[in-house]
Amino acid sequence: MPATDNSAGKMGAATEGTRASERLALLTADNASVPLPASVQAITAILLAALLIALPWLGLGYRFLSIAITTIYTAIGLYGLALQFGQAGIMSVGHAALMGIGAYTSAILSVQLGWGFWTTLPFAMAMSAIVGGVIGLPTLRVGGQHYIIITFCFCALFVIVLTNGGTFTGSATGLDVGSVTPLPGINFDKLSNNYYLVLAALFLALAATYLIGISRYGRTLRAIRENEQLARSVGINVDLHKLGVLMVSGLFAGLAGVLQLYYLRHISPTLFGAFPSLYLALMVMLGGARYLYGPLIGAIIVNFLPEVLNLDPVDSRIAYGVCLLLVILLLPGGVSAGIKNIYCAIAGGSEGQGGGSNGRA
Amino acid sequence: MDILLQQLVNSLSVASVTILIGIGITLIFGLAGIVNFAHGEFLMVGGMATWFMVGAGMNFFLALVFAGLLVGALGFAAERCLFRFTLNRPMNGFIMSIGLSVILQHAVIRVFNEFQKSIADPVGQVWTIGGVDIIAMRAIVVAITAVIVAITYFGISRSRYGMALRASVSDRDTAELMGIPVRRYVTGVFIYGSLLAGIGGALMISLFPITPFTGSVIIIRGFAVSLIGGLGNVGGAVVGGLVLGLVDGLSAGYGYPEWTDAYSLVVMILILVLRPQGLLGGTLGPKAS
Numbered sequence: 001m002p003a004t005d006n007s008a009g010k011m012g013a014a015t016e017g018t019r020a021s022e023r024l025a026l027l028t029a030d031n032a033s034v035p036l037p038a039s040v041q042a043i044t045a046i047l048l049a050a051l052l053i054a055l056p057w058l059g060l061g062y063r064f065l066s067i068a069i070t071t072i073y074t075a076i077g078l079y080g081l082a083l084q085f086g087q088a089g090i091m092s093v094g095h096a097a098l099m100g101i102g103a104y105t106s107a108i109l110s111v112q113l114g115w116g117f118w119t120t121l122p123f124a125m126a127m128s129a130i131v132g133g134v135i136g137l138p139t140l141r142v143g144g145q146h147y148i149i150i151t152f153c154f155c156a157l158f159v160i161v162l163t164n165g166g167t168f169t170g171s172a173t174g175l176d177v178g179s180v181t182p183l184p185g186i187n188f189d190k191l192s193n194n195y196y197l198v199l200a201a202l203f204l205a206l207a208a209t210y211l212i213g214i215s216r217y218g219r220t221l222r223a224i225r226e227n228e229q230l231a232r233s234v235g236i237n238v239d240l241h242k243l244g245v246l247m248v249s250g251l252f253a254g255l256a257g258v259l260q261l262y263y264l265r266h267i268s269p270t271l272f273g274a275f276p277s278l279y280l281a282l283m284v285m286l287g288g289a290r291y292l293y294g295p296l297i298g299a300i301i302v303n304f305l306p307e308v309l310n311l312d313p314v315d316s317r318i319a320y321g322v323c324l325l326l327v328i329l330l331l332p333g334g335v336s337a338g339i340k341n342i343y344c345a346i347a348g349g350s351e352g353q354g355g356g357s358n359g360r361a
Numbered sequence: 362m363d364i365l366l367q368q369l370v371n372s373l374s375v376a377s378v379t380i381l382i383g384i385g386i387t388l389i390f391g392l393a394g395i396v397n398f399a400h401g402e403f404l405m406v407g408g409m410a411t412w413f414m415v416g417a418g419m420n421f422f423l424a425l426v427f428a429g430l431l432v433g434a435l436g437f438a439a440e441r442c443l444f445r446f447t448l449n450r451p452m453n454g455f456i457m458s459i460g461l462s463v464i465l466q467h468a469v470i471r472v473f474n475e476f477q478k479s480i481a482d483p484v485g486q487v488w489t490i491g492g493v494d495i496i497a498m499r500a501i502v503v504a505i506t507a508v509i510v511a512i513t514y515f516g517i518s519r520s521r522y523g524m525a526l527r528a529s530v531s532d533r534d535t536a537e538l539m540g541i542p543v544r545r546y547v548t549g550v551f552i553y554g555s556l557l558a559g560i561g562g563a564l565m566i567s568l569f570p571i572t573p574f575t576g577s578v579i580i581i582r583g584f585a586v587s588l589i590g591g592l593g594n595v596g597g598a599v600v601g602g603l604v605l606g607l608v609d610g611l612s613a614g615y616g617y618p619e620w621t622d623a624y625s626l627v628v629m630i631l632i633l634v635l636r637p638q639g640l641l642g643g644t645l646g647p648k649a650s
Contacts, residue, residue, distance in 0.1 A: 091452060137634075138630075138633070138634045141634060141637060142633060142634065142637040143637070144452070145390075145396055145455075146588060146633050146637055148455070149581070149584050149585065149588060149629075149633060150630055150633050150634070152581055152584075153581065153585070153626045153629050153630050153633075154630070156581065156622065156626055157623055157626045157627070157630075160620065160622055160623045160626070161623070163619075164620065164623075274577060274581075275577075278459050278463075281456065281459065282459060282460065285453075285456045314467045314470050314471055315471070317463050317464075317467040318463070318464050318467045318468060318471070321460040321461065321462075321463035321467070322460070322464060323460075324456065324457065324459070324460030324463075325443060325457055325460045325461065325464075328447065328453050328456055328457045328460070329443070329446055329457070332450065332453055
């Protein structure tokens with residue numbers, strides 16, 4: 001990964017009007033750690049929030065809104081994955097299983113004890129966080145690639161346990177739940193209200209990701225990502241931070257899982273198996289794990305691509321694969337990196353010394 | 362006792378396929394430094410190619426060679442067009458290989474369909490040895506695997522090419538200075554591993570029916586075998602394959618069959634956590650990470 005100073009230097013060079021090859025290098029540079037000016041950040045956030053809030057009124061239809069809900073709860077799970085991979089550098093290909101832990105905890109509490117959405121939510125999130133931490137224990141001992149295989153094994157194991165769990169987990173057919181317990185005056189059976197519920201959770205996830213990113217905690221995580229031994233030698237408790245970020249990631253996954261459960265009203269083991277997990281990893285890389293809006297962009301691309309291109313499932317999977325290859329080869333930082341670089345190139349070109357180079361906080 | 366022997370022979374033939382994919386992964390991961398998640402799909406493509414050629418009237422053993430060469434060519438294309446650009450970023454290569462596996466899987470569904478395919482037993486004989494019935498094809502699968510393991514083992518540990526390869530893994534720069542074309546070796550290892558996957562696929566379809574999704578099931582076993590044995594360690598992959606094959610075969614015969622897959626997953630996780638360097642020790646993966 002290019003260091004901060006390196007990419008800032010490239011940006012400065014581009015403002016003086018440079019050759020095409022350097023412009024290409026500019027577009028493919030990974031400059032996640034160079035913040036944009038505060039005004040640009042604020043405007044993006046407000047525009048995005050306004051667009052998302054206005055979405056149900058744009059008259060795009062029932063199907064569009066359903067896909068939007070799917071996209072958003074997926075994105076919430078992705079923010080957890082982006083936190084552990086983008087900030088702390090711990091990749092997992094078993095993340096759907098963590099969402100499944102949350103969803104199944106909530107469903108089992110609801111089936112066995114008759115609890116509603118709001119009561120089960122904290123338990124489900126806590127359960128996902130605890131399991132996330134426990135699966136994370138091997139990261140203290142083994143390297144990244146071993147951990148990836150371990151998470152994949154865990155995911156496969158989870159599906160087997162659910163399938164063999166008898167009536168407690170509903171076996172292969174899964175479990176059903178009722179609708180979200182209505183708040184005074186708000187009935188979540190209405191699709192647009194369900195959308196706002198999921199959207200509120202997304203805003204929470206975004207806010208948490210942003211705050212962690214600018215906090216001392218986030219900086220510590222990035223230090224561990226870049227050089228674990230150096231971080232350890234300056235007195236950072238690496239083990240505690242690694243487990244901590246995996247547990248926070250588990251919280252996001254639990255929230256996403258419960259939202260998924262109450263949107264679908266029915267869950268089965270295959271929703272949380274190896275394929276959904278791989279797709280989560282794919283989405284987070286596609287969008288860009290180190291960018292605030294990266295996971296959301298990744299989820300939007302993967303969920304809406306088949307709709308936009310009007311493809312059948314087989315072709316759309318092939319299209320995902322091709323997109324992924326192109327993104328990794330041309331934009332190793334994800335689509336968000338490309339968008340940010342294009343913005344920097346335009347802003348830098350028109351204002352002389354504007355753009356990303358002066359906004360370093 | 363007879364049942365135990367029969368289970369052992371059956372497990373051994375199943376373990377053979379696992380060993381072939383495990384050797385391919387252990388070489389590509391441990392020596393070329395590429396994490397190829399599409400390796401299972403390479404095996405599946407090999408199986409599908411065999412199915413197609415046998416269906417078109419070709420002899421099984423010719424189809425096996427064809428599948429090996431086809432998948433070897435596929436590996437060459439993948440290495441040249443994709444993985445050589447991510448050699449110093451293994452994580453990106455890994456993600457790209459997930460994309461490749463999705464593409465291959467669905468391309469096979471697009472060309473054929475998603476249903477399972479099988480071929481008739483190419484030999485169709487049963488040998489009775491010491492009161493145990495052994496399906497001849499299973500014994501042939503074990504024999505072919507044994508030959509390939511021997512060639513690979515001696516190729517890596519004894520030949521000058523194997524020595525050059527190991528030199529490039531332990532110190533790439535020095536190896537290049539000594540005149541070893543490291544890049545070409547990486548390509549070569551990738552092609553060889555892919556070829557083994559193609560042969561593994563052909564052998565697999567002679568034992569069981571396969572579907573376009575077989576690859577994603579077997580890949581995790583392949584990674585487990587290579588990590589259990591120690592990356593880059595051919596003997597280790599054989600031991601790992603035998604351990605998993607035996608756990609599978611015996612648990613299918615004696616334990617609770619619905620938990621068969623779970624046993625091997627648990628064994629895998631335990632070995633990965635307790636002995637990350639593998640049972641026999643290996644290269645601990647690419648240095649670049």
